[in-house]
Every structure is written in C-alpha cells, then in structure tokens.
Amino acid sequence: MSRGIHYIDIFNLKASALAEQIVKEFPAENYKFVKGFDNQQFNDFGGGIAQRPNGELVVAASSRKAEGTMYDSWLLGLDASGKMIWNISLGNRFDDIVNKVSISAQNEIYVAGVTGAIIDSLKGQGWLYKLDANGDNIFNQRIDIDEVLDFVVYPDNKILIAGYSKDSKESTFTPNLVKLNANGKKLWSRAYSSKGKVYSLANDASGITYAAAGNWIFAINQEGYLKWDILLDQSIKYTAVDMNANNKLVFAGLNATGVFASAYNIDGEKIWESPIGISENGNIEQIISLPDHSFVLAGTFNNKIKVVHMDEAGGIKSEKEFCLPQGIKLNDLTATDDNFVAISATRLTGKGDLIVFKMGL
Template sequence: MPDGDVVVAGKTRSHGGGRAAGWSARLDPGGETRWTRTIGGARATDGFKRGLPRADGGTRLIGQTRSEGAGESDGWLLDLNAEGNTERERVFGGPENDRFVDAAMLADGGTLAVGFTASYGAGDRDVWAVRTDAEGRAVWQRTFGGSRDDGAYGVAVHDGRAVVVGYTRTDGEAGYDVWAARLDLADGEAVWTRTLDRSGMDAATSVTFAGDGDVVIAASTAGGGFGRDDIWLIRLSADGDNVWTRTLGGPSADTPWSLAPLADGGVVVAASTQSYGAGSADAWLLNVDDNGAVRWQRTYGGELWDWPGQVAVRPDGGLLMAGYTTSLGAGYEDVWVLRLDAQGRL
C-alpha cells in the first residue's frame, strides 16, 4: 500500500460458518494485524484472488462469488476503504460459471480483470476480460477462444499496454497450450495473440512486463523438462516475438504461481516445489536475470504442504510473499505472509 502497509486477500472456511467466504486483512509494515474482514459465504464458494492498492489508501478485491449474482458463479469486485469497510460491490457474469482470476489497476483508477466464462463466448469456457471504471462499472468486456476450453490466469498492465495469459485447447487436440494476447485498452481488441506448445499440457499462470518493455510469462509444462511438471519461463518482445525460453525444475512437480518485475529487467518467480525443500511441498522463490539465468533461489516451509500465491517487490527492493501453509499456524490451512530482504532472506 502507499503507506507501507500490506493487504492480503483470499478465502476462509474458519470464519464463514463452514462455507468458503472472501477474506482480507491489512497488516502494518511490521506484520501486525490492523484489521481483518470476512465477506460473503452465504453459499460455497466465495473467495478473492487478488487485492489491488488504490491511490486513496483503499483496496480493490477481485475473485468469484456464488452468494451474489446471476449464475453458478460470477466475477466479483469489492472496494474497501482504508479502514476495511465495504464501499461498493459489483458482480459480473451470466447464468453459468464465470470467474475472475487476476486483475491489474489502470491509470484512471479502473481495473482490467481476467478469468474465464462459460456464459459468453464460443466454447465450453472462454478467456474473459472485463475493463471497469474507477467505480467498478463495466466499460467493456471481451471473450477469446474456440469451441473447447480456454481461460486466463494472469494479466499485466504497463505504460498503457495490457497482456493477458492463460491456456487454450485447440479443436482436435487432446492437450492444452500456452495462450497470450496483447489487448488494446481502449476497446479490448487483440493487438496480437500467441499460442506456445511444449508438451501438450501447458498453461500460463502469470505474466509481467520486464524493465525494457518485454513480456515475461511463467507457465507450467508437463513434459520435456526435468520432472513431472516444470516451470517454463517465456520472454517475448513488445511485439510478441520470442526472445528466449527457459525450463526450471527438479524430478517432481514444480509449478509457478506468480511473477514480480525487478528494476534491472529480471523477475522473481514464486512457485510451489515438490522437488526441493523440507516438506511435501514448499514455496520456492527464484531470482532470474534478464537472460533467464537463475541468480539465487530459496525454499520456504515445513514438513507438510506450503504453497505460495503472490510475490511482490517492495520499494526498498525487499520482497513480500503470501500463500498458505499447513506446516505452521492454527488450522489445516492458514494464510501465510513472509517479508523478505532483496536476497530472499526472512
């Protein structure tokens, strides 16, 4: 947040009457809790996927809800003020299953939210992108995809450019491919689209802009690397041309979940790993330079299952990572937030 606080967003079953409810908390720079909020939960499953800081000190939360809206599930947008009180709530979608999975704030205070929709588009599910204004009202929405299953997991906006990434399933093909598109923010039309195939079971999970305007995509790939699932990093030029690709991982399943850009053109990758670390699964941070070489890597977690969600770079160069843990905390799964230095040390 602008004042150095940290807002985390997700879901809870501990405070929603046994049903999944949206959950958010605001922490001070030292990690002490200022407030927590549980929202929704009238029906399973409600939850937030992303929290976005607003310039006025409030927070915009996006995710999915079954408690509100018209369909099986709907895209959910909620604005909280600095004290954690709800200012407005919007739902988006039709009669079927529609969800927001990621979002980015825009220069005008609006939002570009992405995910998938089964209510609109050409296929079973399609990539869904919705631009809102600062009040959360829809400016436009677009779908992309064919007659089968397509969806978006990540979006990044920089300097008036927007890139959306996810997966596509081509007619007649058994597997999935990485899908990426640059969108015109004015109307949502695609400037370019790219499909990338490595193993037949590939999906992009996150995207960010590098320092020189290139696009870095993190994807999961099910073959052709070191283990059962590996991290596939893809760097594209601003025009969507391939610059380089790298595969990272060990003998077991390793999956990237988020990216954060570094000032020198590199990126930090937050992944789950079953190849390294202390437990069944651990959070794995990798610092990768602008040529795709790993400068350092660290794992975090205990003897059970610990997973990362979002990673962010603080103004001082330090890192923040949030996810969930079953090795620590009071319950089966608990929210897990780590403040790290620039080298990934606690």
C-alpha cells in the same frame, strides 16, 4: 482503518507463536519477518498480498466469522514488522473465495475471486469489490464469468478482469476478459473461441495489457482489441506474466520438458527462453518484477513453494524452497522495498493457517 481492533493483541500473540514453529522448518534466509495467522482455529486459505503507498501490507484470504457460517473475505493490514494493525471480514450470502488483492495509486483496495459459491463444488460467479483508503465500501460487483483469476487497475481506475467460464456438460473452459469502469459497471466483455483460462495479466504505461492464457499469449488495447497474439504448441502452458520497467515481458509456465520462462518485447517478439530446473508436479503461479529490473517467479510444487530469482537476461540468480511437514501452498507475492518480497501462503493443515513472510533476495 481500525475495524477489528479488539482482536489485534491476541492475533499478534498467536501470530508470533505460530511463526516460531514455522521458522524451525523454513530455510535460513534474510527475513524481515515471518508470521502465522490463525482466525479462531477456522480454516484460513488462499488470497493475495499487496503493498500500500505507506509500506503497509494488505493480505487477503478466505475465512469464517464463526463456526457454521459461510466463508468470507478476510483482510489483514500488516505494518513493516508484520504486526497486524487492522482486520476486517467482508462477504456475501454464500461462500466467498478470494484470489487476488490490489492497491490503486489512490490507496484504494480491490479484492476479487468467486462469490455465491458452495465450498464443496466452488461453482459460483466472478466477484470484485472496492474499498476506499479507510476501508469503506465503494462497490461490490458480481462479474459475468465463473471466477476472477487476475485483474489490473489502470490509472483512470478502470479495471480489466481475467478469468474463465466453465461448460459443465463438456468440462471445458472458455477464456474471459471483462472491463469495468471506476464505479464497477461493465464496459465490455470478451469470451474467446479458444479453450482454457486467462490466468495472468500485466499492463504498461500506454494502457496495453498482456495476457497469459495457456498456449495462447496476447496483447490488447483499452477497447479490448487485439494488438498481437501468438498461438503456441499444445504442450505449452503459460500461467503467469509480468513486465519490468524496461518494458520487457516475461511469461512462465510449463512445456514438454518442464518449467520454463520466456521474455518478449512489447511487439510480441521473443527475446530469450530459459529452462528452470524444477521437476516436481506443479506450476509457476506468479511473476513480479523488482526495482533492479529482475524477475521473481514462484509456484507450488508437491506442496512446497519454489521461488526463482531471474535477471533480465534470463539467468537464474537464486532458487529457494519453502516447505512444512503439513505442506504449504503459495497464495501470492508482491515486491516491497530494496529488492525484498512479501509472500502469502497457506499451511495445509486440516484447518489451514495463513502464513506471511518478507525476505530479501
């Protein structure tokens, strides 16, 4: 992928200079790299991060191509040292807001969020596009929900999309799932009677997918039929889920006493529940599992990023906090090699910057 090559030298120089400022404020950790990306002093924010089979990181954000233009998706390819080796901007007519990026086993790139939005209101339509390994477009598909919050790609390249639709009159949200085939065509969709959002998905090798939807957690098969579901107390809000190689599910979010995590088996039976000592306002936004079967939970709390490393039994191995004078927000994180994680964040300046760092746990 070579698009945007004429920008690489100046971007990398700026990335290193911005990183020097950031490292002064960050805690001392086992960093592989810290980089800061500023696209021509435009507002860069949000998105996701994922690792390709060759170890390259793909970072997705929202940015502008020029002053006065709409927001588009901005994709960056980083090598193992955090050096940008390519970048491209892709989007539609109105603002495009990126929430998630994922890489398939075939090294294809999937990006999802909202398209057709106006940035001040963010009212738009769910959106997902797919690129081949060289960055060429395979499909660019609008999804019949208001926003894509997460998605999983199955081994056969079918895609399950999670998000919500909003009733503007009642200001309520309806949880939604949509399944696409490998070419981006809708196979089926579900709009559930409960209120809320489907925040996060995790899937296993058999094709069962597990969902965190506030006070509702559930498992569905590939045809969209429930395998099991649990409706929890209204004080509980699960916003993230992931599964490790031992088929242990961990859900995380908030309950009446604060941030917590719970483990379940694949049949929906609870194994343990563990409180997490975070008292600030915010929520767990992401969970990933590591090769040693442990879990990393992360979220934004009072404009700071909290990262909690938990073992498979629910014990807390470490807790880390990352802050900047202007504030910082988590975008996403992904597992890399040797129990390292790569984190994408937004520095909350008047014109936000994209921060990417990779560290050991």
